[in-house]
């Protein structure tokens with residue numbers, strides 16, 4: 001798919017004279033079943049270029065399945081509907097997936113070639129706060145640092161689309177909050193389209209401009225978060241969005257404690 005450069009650097013409101021830009025990702029009728037059980041049920045979705053979107057849903061609702069389909073990692077999904085995504089796609093997972101036998105910079109540069117890529121690799125490591133750690137081994141990094149390296153590796157490919165599957169899910173609450181700031185900063189600088197899969201309602205509200213809830217194989221709620229950045233976890237005006245998302249997830253007032261929604265506790 002063609003890159004819409006103007007959409008990556010600024011996002012003018014469409015006017016009568018401007019044709020609406022093609023979405024970065026377009027899904028129509030996407031369906032996926034496992035052993036006769038439907039996980040994605042004719043999903044329709046457009047992700048506009050340069051938007052940071054979060055995808056929420058209960059465990060097993062099909063978030064990773066959707067992300068894998070968009071990433072082109074699920075060959076079975078082909079032909080179930082219409083799916084288009086950009087050519088340059090990077091994926092970040094919950095674990096950094098750094099190769100232990102390669103130094104940090106070599107991990108970041110994996111699959112790239114040439115001097116220019118090497119420069120981009122160093123710059124990306126500096127951007128994520130890992131300048132000076134180029135020659136470290138992955139086992140010398142903390143969990144947060146390893147995820148920073150994973151983000152650097154994704155940046156080197158200059159992705160039009162960044163797919164992130166619970167990238168901060170394994171981190172402690174304080175590190176996670178720092179990583180939220182970093183992801184938002186990187187997004188503001190590079191403006192890729194981002195689809196962030198998360199269980200954490202607050203993470204979604206603080207980072208994303210649009211939050212989707214996957215429910216029963218479909219997008220059950222599509223919510224625009226109309227608040228300026230940077231956002232605070234304590235902003236009472238975000239409460240209304242939180243309530244709507246929790247309701248869409250079927251989490252009632254009585255169940256907002258640690259058992260039903262553990263991630264809520266981290267940011268209060």
Ligand SMILES: Nc1ncnc2c1ncn2[C@@H]1O[C@H](COP(=O)(O)OP(=O)(O)OP(=O)(O)O)[C@@H](O)[C@H]1O
Nearest residue numbers: 034035039057058059060061062063064065066199
């Ligand atoms: N390769 C597979 N083979 C069989 N079943 C699968 C496969 N991949 C996913 N599933 C099933 O599809 C459903 C959705 O899984 P998926 O990993 O997409 O959910 P999720 O919303 O990402 O969950 P979580 O938040 O726990 O990661 C689950 O019931 C899972 O068991």
